[in-house]
Structure formats: structure tokens, C-alpha cells
């Protein structure tokens with residue numbers, strides 16, 4: 234699959250003057266709840282009304298969705314409010330029912346994207362559809378797996394495709410429910426600049442008070458839209474209570490978000506930008522040169538260790554370097570997180586060099 238300009242035609246055709254907004258409850262709970270939220274969202278920027286009908290939960294025994302009964306409620310939403318509708322599908326039977334109930338946008342959840350079998354089943358069931366189909370990232374940070382799912386849909390002649398970035402599971406506890414790992418979304422945009430990409434701050438944060446900041450970051454990174462879970466009574470929602478916002482909070486978020494443009498034609502801006510980018514290019518070259526010099530020194534140490542039969546890893550020395558560099562970084566406005574990541578990568582490369590020498 235290659236990037237194609239036409240990948241974003243469906244989005245351009247919507248003619249929006251704001252990011253695409255998909256909002257609605259995590260789960261459809263009752264007909265009354267679904268319609269009440271829909272009416273509150275009717276005259277806002279919301280383009281697609283979402284509600285989960287089949288809910289794959291982490292553990293059995295929790296509320297697992299109302300099933301296809303909820304599709305009738307979504308049809309009613311469309312009749313009463315004119316809003317288009319969206320839901321998650323996880324197998325061929327879901328697809329069939331969703332299409333029968335004229336759902337306009339279907340998405341494949343993170344737990345389905347991990348399974349090529351399931352994705353293929355869904356792609357076959359959707360073959361040639363003119364509905365919009367969005368693919369959430371797989372739970373694990375695996376870009377080829379994400380792209381593979383999109384390719385399967387693309388090969389099934391589905392034209393209105395896009396992705397949803399909902400963050401990634403991690404073993405360690407972080408402030409996020411699912412760590413955003415923005416670099417993955419940036420890499421996806423680099424390879425497929427015309428494939429629409431939507432951010433899902435609700436699942437990334439897991440907490441409603443973090444949704445604004447993550448949404449703003451997404452817009453700053455050229456995301457095309459947002460999917461934000463919205464409930465009339467978030468605290469008493471039957472699923473994902475902590476991350477849902479009220480319709481009025483959603484409206485406020487949309488109002489406060491700053492929408493940036495891709496570029497600006499003004500000459501002064503462009504010459505200042507060129508100047509600073511030239512500085513960055515010089516520094517980047519210096520960084521590479523310095524890293525090459527550092528590796529040469531490490532190669533020398535590798536040769537010495539070989540002569541004396543000494544182990545490659547020297548934890549005490551390594552620990553000293555890390556501690557010193559974190560402090561040095563602070564003086565230059567560099568975060569500890571960045572310094573640790575960068576020096577761990579440098580250390581690994583240094584070890585690889587020495588391994589080659591010692592075992593060569």
C-alpha cells in the first residue's frame with residue numbers, strides 16, 4: 234500500500250472548518266440515555282455520534298454492551314438529530330448488523346487490530362463498502378501490525394479509510410491509561426501523510442481532566458480529528474466512567490482548543506524558519522560526528538578488554554555516566570526522561586561495537 238492523495242478525499246468532502254469530531258457515550262446503555270446525549274450534541278461541532286454496542290471488556294462479568302438492540306437506538310439518533318452514527322465492530326456478524334442499520338462510520342478496536350484473522354474477517358465482510366472505516370492502533374506499539382490491518386481493508390476495496398490513535402498498553406504504571414508514544418503516530422503520518430488520523434484522548438488518558446491537553450497535543454501534531462467519549466452523567470456511566478465528559482464540557486474543550494495551520498506563506502516567517510533550520514542541520518551533523526568519535530573510543534576500550542579478557546558491561550562506570558549526564562542535562566533544559574532514553578541508546582550502540590570487537 235502506498236500513500237495516495239485520494240486517501241483523504243472522504244474527509245475533504247465533509248468540508249469542515251474544524252477538526253473532525255466523533256463523540257458520544259462509551260457504551261449505549263438505554264434508549265433514553267443514547268437519545269438524550271445525542272440531542273445535547275446535535276447543534277455542536279460533533280460530526281459523528283458514537284456509541285459502543287458490543288463492549289469487549291478486560292475481564293468477563295462487567296457490562297458487555299446492549300448488543301444489536303442499540304443499533305436501533307442509533308438509527309433513531311439519525312432520524313431525530315440528523316447526526317451521522319458510528320460504532321465499533323469486532324467480527325463479521327457485527328459488520329452485517331451495523332450495515333443493516335446504516336451505521337455511517339465503523340471502527341476496529343485496538344484488541345481486534347492485533348489479530349490479522351479478525352481484521353481479515355472484518356475486511357471480507359466490509360468488502361467494497363462506501364462507509365468510513367477507521368482502524369485503532371493495536372494495543373502493542375507495533376506499527377507494521379497497524380499498517381497491516383489498514384492494508385487488509387484497503388485490499389478489500391474500502392476507500393474511506395483512516396486511523397485512530399488510542400495509545401498503547403504498558404506494563405509499567407504511567408499517568409496515562411494507554412501511553413501515547415507520539416513517535417508512532419508521527420511515523421505513520423510520515424509514511425502516509427494523506428491517511429486521515431484521529432486522536433482518541435479518552436482512551437489515552439483514562440481521566441477526563443487530561444483530555445484537553447492530549448487533544449491540544451494531537452492538534453499540534455496535525456491530527457485530523459478527535460474521538461471524545463461523552464456522557465450525560467459520566468460518573469454513573471456503565472463503562473469507562475472516569476474518562477467521559479459531559480456534552481457541555483465537550484463543547485468547552487472544542488472552543489478552547491487552538492487549531493494550527495500547516496504552514497504560513499509570510500516571507501519574514503519563512504526566512505527566520507530557514508535560518509533556524511539551517512542551525513539545526515549544522516548541529517545534527519555535529520551530533521553524528523561526535524557520536525562517531527565516541528564510538529571510536531569505545532572500540533578502543535573494546536580492544537583493551539579483549540586483550541585482558543574483561544567483560545563489556547561495566548555497571549559502575551555506566552551508572553556514573555548516567556548520573557552525571559542527567560545533572561548536565563538539567564543545566565541545558567533537557568528532561569531526565571530524554572537524557573536517560575538517549576544515553577541508554579548510546580550505551581547499547583557502544584556495547585554492540587565492543588561485542589563485535591571482543592568476539593571478532
Ligand SMILES: C=C(O[C@@H]1C=C(C(=O)O)C=C[C@H]1O)C(=O)O
Pocket residue numbers: 531534545546547548550551554579580583584587
Ligand atoms: C565504554 C565502556 O564500556 C561500556 C560502555 C560504556 C559507554 O559507552 O559509556 C560504559 C560502560 C560499559 O558498560 C567502558 O567500560 O568504559
